[in-house]
Amino acid sequence: MNIAIVEDDPLLRENLKLLLSGEKNITILGAWGSAEEALPAFKKLSFDIMLVDLGLPGMSGIELIKKIKEGRPEIEIMAHTVFEDRNNVFSAIKAGASGYILKGSSPRELIEALHSLYQGGAPMSPKIARKLIMEFQDEGASEEYLLSHREKEIVKCTENGLAYKEIAEKLSISPHTVHTHIKKIYEKLHVKNRQEALTTARKKGII
Amino acid sequence: MNIAIVEDDPLLRENLKLLLSGEKNITILGAWGSAEEALPAFKKLSFDIMLVDLGLPGMSGIELIKKIKEGRPEIEIMAHTVFEDRNNVFSAIKAGASGYILKGSSPRELIEALHSLYQGGAPMSPKIARKLIMEFQDEGASEEYLLSHREKEIVKCTENGLAYKEIAEKLSISPHTVHTHIKKIYEKLHVKNRQEALTTARKKGII
DNA sequence: CATTAAATACCCCTTTAAGGCGATTGTATA
């Protein structure tokens, strides 16, 4: 199977190349340090799997995954990263990653994961798998508890058309804090303004 | 009956005092030029009717009516103004006015209206009365047709989170025009931003 | 014919919203 690597740490990048090249059935078609470098090269390249770091400088790994999947959905994506928080995991999966391996994993695990991915599996580190099943176990709960109590209070205020200042007064906090909360809310809901936040919140039954 | 007057035009204020003082059964307890001056004086004053101009400088007559009715709902309010537009009429009535006399009315009419109000009536200039019954004849229609076709289109666009520019493009008009329409919409719905407009529009079944 | 409303467009200006930074405190927990 043909693999393309995108990893910004030069040392790790070379180590991955060496490690994987030694495996039978695995061919490394190249390794790049950023999405910006990789994308033009990919245009003339045919491969089966992209092994990608999420914490890239410039365009993020998530964005890169989206772009690849848009144009060439047949390519399997293996996310390889230190991030194990909810947002990164789910963003990567939604973007199109089918494998999610943490950087603490052993070489053996990584190689097995790549084979598994190639054969149609969805290999991921135990921690990540646990997060996924928890998400399904909790069902709506995870959505409901996505926003903290304070954040939900603020969403309800914005629903009534209150401005930052007015919310601040009502809750007896600084307008700056309101701003911070709202930024966090938008981030969590993957939206970029009030209208979207409110429609999303309604859809998820948060408010 | 004891009457308090709030009227910012000094000449008219004095004329009203002279005119009404001459009537039997009417006592003028005072006349003030603004809500800000009148409110403190009212605290130590007991009266039956407040004759109030809607177009006061500073706090509006509407606001003054609200404040009076909140604390002392037994006081009858006579709105006395040049405004005969829908918004002012309904705002005054919603705020708690039971009489609504236009400034063009004759002294005789005003005095009769005050007596009528004191006896539990709801005296108002014929033009105003007509507006009121039309509102009831139209029922829901008046709400639905409150906004013009174009305005409703624009409300629907804002519901989808579109910016002025985007709405302008979609409808092939200038962003300035969108701005103008939205100002008009806010005025009609008595709101001051998108969220309020949307909640109000939903409540009234406009969208 | 005069008035009114709707739709269009432009001007000025101030306020808000939102993104990107950083930073501290307290609490819970792995």
Add this chain to the structure above:
DNA sequence: TATACAATCGCCTTAAAGGGGTATTTAATG
């Protein structure tokens, strides 16, 4: 004890929204 998260406050910037005018054209209506 380190890590994460929630909640708090701050600064800076740009873009958008909103409030105040004015003005023209067209259509309907008293």
